Amino acid sequence: MRLDKFVADAAQLTRSAARGLIAKGRVTVNGQVCRKADCALKEGDSVCADGKPLACEEYVYIMLNKPAGVVSASTDGRDKTVVDLVGGAFPRRQLFPAGRLDKTSTGFVLLTDDGAFAHDILAPKRHVPKTYRVVLDTPLTNAMRVGFAAGVTLADGQTLAPAEVAPAGADPCVVRVTLHQGVYHQIKRMFGVLDAGVNQLHRTAIGGLALDEGLAPGAWRLITPEEKALIQAGGEG
Numbered sequence: 001m002r003l004d005k006f007v008a009d010a011a012q013l014t015r016s017a018a019r020g021l022i023a024k025g026r027v028t029v030n031g032q033v034c035r036k037a038d039c040a041l042k043e044g045d046s047v048c049a050d051g052k053p054l055a056c057e058e059y060v061y062i063m064l065n066k067p068a069g070v071v072s073a074s075t076d077g078r079d080k081t082v083v084d085l086v087g088g089a090f091p092r093r094q095l096f097p098a099g100r101l102d103k104t105s106t107g108f109v110l111l112t113d114d115g116a117f118a119h120d121i122l123a124p125k126r127h128v129p130k131t132y133r134v135v136l137d138t139p140l141t142n143a144m145r146v147g148f149a150a151g152v153t154l155a156d157g158q159t160l161a162p163a164e165v166a167p168a169g170a171d172p173c174v175v176r177v178t179l180h181q182g183v184y185h186q187i188k189r190m191f192g193v194l195d196a197g198v199n200q201l202h203r204t205a206i207g208g209l210a211l212d213e214g215l216a217p218g219a220w221r222l223i224t225p226e227e228k229a230l231i232q233a234g235g236e237g
Helices: 003-011 015-023 082-086 115-122 142-150 186-193 225-233
Strands: 027-029 047-049 061-066 106-112 130-136 164-167 174-179 198-206 220-222
Touching: 003 015, 003 027, 003 047, 061 082, 061 225, 082 106, 106 115, 115 225, 130 186, 142 164, 142 186, 174 186, 186 198
Parallel strands: 106 198
Antiparallel strands: 027 047, 061 106, 061 220, 130 174, 130 198, 164 174
């Protein structure tokens, strides 16, 4: 790989900005200043910018705590998107949400530029479970538990995969729901069939990875390789 491309990818810079760093002698290769943007790097070469090591990650994986009013899309002509919340941190990445939350819903959204990974965790045969904290307008009933476990049949005749619903605390209107598939407005439609309305919906986990409680609404952070493995492990079996 050319040095300017490596620096641009690793430091999330434009190619011209990377060339500027190199021309100013701020980039070293194996400890030696290199001012040649077209320098061909070899496997194992050590590259630093301003003394800081650079590493070129093939893909990025981001945990975002989505606030209400933001749409789960890469771009939107009217509303702010989950990708907009990341701002200019990854200008050279084509980020997109791997799975969606309704505009009014909140919680864990996974952003990435790894299409194969997203397909893997969303594919019907291996769809990783997603967990939600849901506030209903009526207390949880046994009929809701039985209906979710059997697989709710929606008003349009579509029968969904079995899901789990359980109390999430002392308040009988607050429940924890775990889904194993992704259908448009699924939770709201499932409870609607069972004569309950959804007042709030917050995604708390994807696969085996829980939303970082330290992330304020709208905040985000990178997911570690170990955390990525937790997401994938959640869909095994």
